[in-house]
Amino acid sequence: MSIRDVASRAGVSIATVSRAVNRIPTVDPELAARVWRAIEEVGYLPNTQARALVSGRSHMLGLIVSEITNPFFPELVQEFENLAVAQGYEVLIGSTNYSPERTASLIRRMLQRNVDGVAVMTFGIEEDLVQKLVEREFPLVFVDAGPDLPNIRVVKVNYGEGIRQGVQHLAALGHRSIAFISGPLRLRSAVARRDAFLKSMAELGLTAPAEHIVEGDHTMEGGMAAMERLIALAELPTAVLCSNDMTAIGVLHALYKTTHTVPQDISVVGFDDIHLAQFMLPPLTTVQMSCKDLAEAAVEALRAGIEREHPRAAKKEWHISTRLVVRQSTAFPRGTLPALVERAASNGPGKRSY
Amino acid sequence: MSIRDVASRAGVSIATVSRAVNRIPTVDPELAARVWRAIEEVGYLPNTQARALVSGRSHMLGLIVSEITNPFFPELVQEFENLAVAQGYEVLIGSTNYSPERTASLIRRMLQRNVDGVAVMTFGIEEDLVQKLVEREFPLVFVDAGPDLPNIRVVKVNYGEGIRQGVQHLAALGHRSIAFISGPLRLRSAVARRDAFLKSMAELGLTAPAEHIVEGDHTMEGGMAAMERLIALAELPTAVLCSNDMTAIGVLHALYKTTHTVPQDISVVGFDDIHLAQFMLPPLTTVQMSCKDLAEAAVEALRAGIEREHPRAAKKEWHISTRLVVRQSTAFPRGTLPALVERAASNGPGKRSY
DNA sequence: ATGAAAGCGCTAACAC
DNA sequence: GTGTTAGCGCTTTCAT
Numbered sequence: 034m035s036i037r038d039v040a041s042r043a044g045v046s047i048a049t050v051s052r053a054v055n056r057i058p059t060v061d062p063e064l065a066a067r068v069w070r071a072i073e074e075v076g077y078l079p080n081t082q083a084r085a086l087v088s089g090r091s092h093m094l095g096l097i098v099s100e101i102t103n104p105f106f107p108e109l110v111q112e113f114e115n116l117a118v119a120q121g122y123e124v125l126i127g128s129t130n131y132s133p134e135r136t137a138s139l140i141r142r143m144l145q146r147n148v149d150g151v152a153v154m155t156f157g158i159e160e161d162l163v164q165k166l167v168e169r170e171f172p173l174v175f176v177d178a179g180p181d182l183p184n185i186r187v188v189k190v191n192y193g194e195g196i197r198q199g200v201q202h203l204a205a206l207g208h209r210s211i212a213f214i215s216g217p218l219r220l221r222s223a224v225a226r227r228d229a230f231l232k233s234m235a236e237l238g239l240t241a242p243a244e245h246i247v248e249g250d251h252t253m254e255g256g257m258a259a260m261e262r263l264i265a266l267a268e269l270p271t272a273v274l275c276s277n278d279m280t281a282i283g284v285l286h287a288l289y290k291t292t293h294t295v296p297q298d299i300s301v302v303g304f305d306d307i308h309l310a311q312f313m314l315p316p317l318t319t320v321q322m323s324c325k326d327l328a329e330a331a332v333e334a335l336r337a338g339i340e341r342e343h344p345r346a347a348k349k350e351w352h353i354s355t356r357l358v359v360r361q362s363t364a365f366p367r368g369t370l371p372a373l374v375e376r377a378a379s380n381g382p383g384k385r386s387y
Numbered sequence: 388m389s390i391r392d393v394a395s396r397a398g399v400s401i402a403t404v405s406r407a408v409n410r411i412p413t414v415d416p417e418l419a420a421r422v423w424r425a426i427e428e429v430g431y432l433p434n435t436q437a438r439a440l441v442s443g444r445s446h447m448l449g450l451i452v453s454e455i456t457n458p459f460f461p462e463l464v465q466e467f468e469n470l471a472v473a474q475g476y477e478v479l480i481g482s483t484n485y486s487p488e489r490t491a492s493l494i495r496r497m498l499q500r501n502v503d504g505v506a507v508m509t510f511g512i513e514e515d516l517v518q519k520l521v522e523r524e525f526p527l528v529f530v531d532a533g534p535d536l537p538n539i540r541v542v543k544v545n546y547g548e549g550i551r552q553g554v555q556h557l558a559a560l561g562h563r564s565i566a567f568i569s570g571p572l573r574l575r576s577a578v579a580r581r582d583a584f585l586k587s588m589a590e591l592g593l594t595a596p597a598e599h600i601v602e603g604d605h606t607m608e609g610g611m612a613a614m615e616r617l618i619a620l621a622e623l624p625t626a627v628l629c630s631n632d633m634t635a636i637g638v639l640h641a642l643y644k645t646t647h648t649v650p651q652d653i654s655v656v657g658f659d660d661i662h663l664a665q666f667m668l669p670p671l672t673t674v675q676m677s678c679k680d681l682a683e684a685a686v687e688a689l690r691a692g693i694e695r696e697h698p699r700a701a702k703k704e705w706h707i708s709t710r711l712v713v714r715q716s717t718a719f720p721r722g723t724l725p726a727l728v729e730r731a732a733s734n735g736p737g738k739r740s741y
Numbered sequence: 742a743t744g745a746a747a748g749c750g751c752t753a754a755c756a757c
Numbered sequence: 758g759t760g761t762t763a764g765c766g767c768t769t770t771c772a773t
Contacts, residue, residue, distance in 0.1 A: 035766055046744045051768060059742060076522075078499045082445065083766035085436045087749045101465050102662065107455045111482060114455075123496060126480055128465060142477060145432045253666045286666045308456065312607045312640045314668040389750055400760045405752060413758060437750035440765045 172338025256283020526692025610637025
């Protein structure tokens with residue numbers, strides 16, 4: 034069912050059909066009505082490929098994430114997609130899985146499909162990826178950091194604030210011995226979070242010994258392995274702050290296999306606030322980074338780059354804030370008076386130590 | 388950088404470039420080499436839109452899932468995408484979120500983008516969706532069930548076997564009072580799983596009272612709500628079989644808020660074996676449905692429908708089997724002798740009741 | 742306000 | 758074996 038079928042059925046030229054479809058105001062309302070009727074009758078759908086070919090715009094947005102199987106990303110994808118579709122864009126998703134080859138092929142695919150812009154939400158981009166993308170000078174948005182070029186926009190997450198919220202919560206409960214499990218340190222955002230941790234601790238006059246800063250990889254497996262290293266230490270910290278929620282889930286699991294209970298023996302804090310966090314046992318205290326806000330910023334930034342007279346065309350930076358969500362994986366440090374009082378009080382039915 | 392730039396640079400016609408790019412064997416190797424060199428030099432990438440326009444094939448596959456935020460689906464998406472990309476296809480993902488409007492718009496988008504085929508992996512399709520899709524007679528693959536039409540293929544999951552594995556495991560441990568939390572009963576696959584449960588119970592001479600069969604919705608929230616209804620009953624079942632893992636996670640959470648422990652007081656079994664299952668507290672016993680197998684079958688089925696001389700062009704049905712993965716959310720029924728022995732034995736350090 | 746026609750980048754049929 | 762050319766379905770001048 035091509036534009037020609039509609040044209041002949043409506044008794045007009047294909048140009049008129051095109052104009053009607055694109056809601057060009059100059060078409061005669063009567064003719065337009067006839068066209069729309071014909072469209073209904075033959076069940077016409079404009080061919081996007083042809084449109085893209087002539088207009089030079091595909092109305093497709095690329096969205097590159099690190100790992101689609103990390104639950105944070107589907108949440109982001111969902112929000113991003115909703116927004117994009119609402120604005121008439123289709124989304125091409127790609128998952129790098131931290132592999133340079135995959136990433137390269139991803140870029141090639143996106144380029145070939147003529148996406149109008151791409152959002153790189155990998156939280157720390159491999160440098161060569163940037164290169165390729167930047168060469169063709171088309172709209173790009175990064176999280177955290179990207180090269181300072183005319184077509185590039187960036188969404189910055191306030192890690193300093195987020196991590197500080199976690200550290201201060203722990204410190205307020207009385208924790209002094211706080212460990213940190215970072216993400217893979219190749220990723221800028223992982224480094225940013227770790228540095229924010231160090232800074233937040235220093236602000237409170239606290240220092241973490243080197244063996245309390247351990248590198249994870251933002252997966253449950255990584256969190257588990259990192260926690261096991263912490264458990265092997267002579268002195269177990271009283272709290273662990275994790276670079277993301279998946280890491281925290283791994284930590285919970287590692288602890289489950291020991292005699293230590295959360296939060297009585299050790300407090301655990303995550304980062305991201307994925308939907309799953311509240312269903313963990315115990316429900317995870319975490320720092321929320323709204324992926325809705327993130328998606329909104331990313332889509333807006335992309336549109337600002339694509340559409341010539343977009344109101345925010347000149348804006349280069351967007352900012353995302355965080356907030357602490359206190360649930361049940363944090364408590365007073367073990368052995369302290371408030372913890373003992375708490376423990377004594379919680380021996381009734383309906384409550385149980387985890 | 389169009390085909391013309393390459394042609395002039397290599398000193399050949401655009402037809403030759405096209406042939407070289409498409410690896411048509413009749414081109415002079417010497418010319419082909421020149422073409423490839425020119426391609427390298429100008430950084431040429433064929434325009435997919437133009438290709439699609441003329442060839443009538445977009446090399447895009449649609450993949451429709453219920454909810455991208457249910458962790459089972461990203462795993463499926465990942466596998467599907469890997470396979471599709473390896474065969475030269477791009478994947479357009481859509482999430483229905485169980486909304487008919489969203490679904491309708493999804494279909495329209497896929498149609499407009501000229502996808503070569505679509506895999507409907509929603510585990511129970513809304514009937515009108517089928518209609519629309521079926522009208523344009525292009526390749527389609529469904530899970531579980533689809534209308535019997537020439538272009539339609541279906542991947543069948545052996546729920547009978549899967550659920551039986553779960554029930555028999557529980558029965559083997561000595562459970563007689565087994566509850567079942569189903570998915571939303573609008574979905575065929577949810578009904579299939581529930582019926583399989585009833586049948587498996589009957590095979591063992593067991594019957595579940597009506598109040599032990601409760602409807603969930605395949606989310607954690609639904610699982611939690613369903614379990615709360617079970618908890619409110621006069622007599623708590625000794626085991627609960629869930630229609631999927633997300634439901635089971637909700638069940639674990641509901642139980643966590645009571646004095647009942649898993650698996651000592653009640654055993655819980657999931658279905659799907661998502662990656663997360665092994666990290667639950669306690670690690671979830673579940674019935675694995677390999678999403679790799681599923682994705683493989685779906686992609687193969689789609690290709691069989693798209694590519695004229697595909698070896699399996701005539702095949703209409705693919706089958707997926709399941710297997711039981713025993714972890715730590717199941718145990719002997721509470722109060723039975725083996726349970727008491729177990730309990731007495733597990734009082735040492737390093738083990739703890741959950 | 743409407744139609745005729747050019748052309749987006751490519752493939753494939755046809756001629757040489 | 759290679760080049761010429763006619764479209765694929767659409768948007769967009771340019772006439773009318």
